[in-house]
Amino acid sequence: MATLSAPNNHSPNEDAEALRKAFEGWGTDEKTVITILGHRNSNQIQQIRKAYEGIYNEDLIKRLESEIKGDFEKAVYRWILEPAERDAVLANVAIKSGKNYNVIVEISLFSPPKSS
Structure with a gap:
């Protein structure tokens, strides 16, 4: 079984900004979403959610729901809660x-x- 390690030196603001860029344009850069959210622990993800809301005045979960669909949406949604x-x-x-x-x-x- 593979394990992912969360970086100790991540910046919630930089992660929030990278996620916002992943949502821009036609379609969503799902690789960036996976790279960021898939390599953060629960505490770090909550920091990213707060930073995203603080910077963009928008709930990250609501934005993800509008950007991705299907099983990928379910997986990401449940991962960040x-x-x-x-x-x-x-x-x-x-x-x-x-x-x-x-x-x-x-x-x-x-x-x-x-x-x-």
Whole structure:
């Protein structure tokens, strides 16, 4: 199994700007999206989301939804969400589809307990 390492010296502002450039023109530069978001950990992705919104006054998730489609959109969308957000989306999809409740069981079994 391959592992990706997130760079320690990434700049959220530079990543946000590179993503914006990837969205310009005809079509989206999906390779750039993968290169940036696929090589960042959850904390770094959240920093990029905040930087993107701060620079462009636009939600990065909404922009990605308008730029990419299909399975790639689902994968990227779920990758950039925080774990709790991702679990909520997966549970919602499972409930609406009425087919795969195993997702809900897995979320409930493997989610860390809340501390009080």
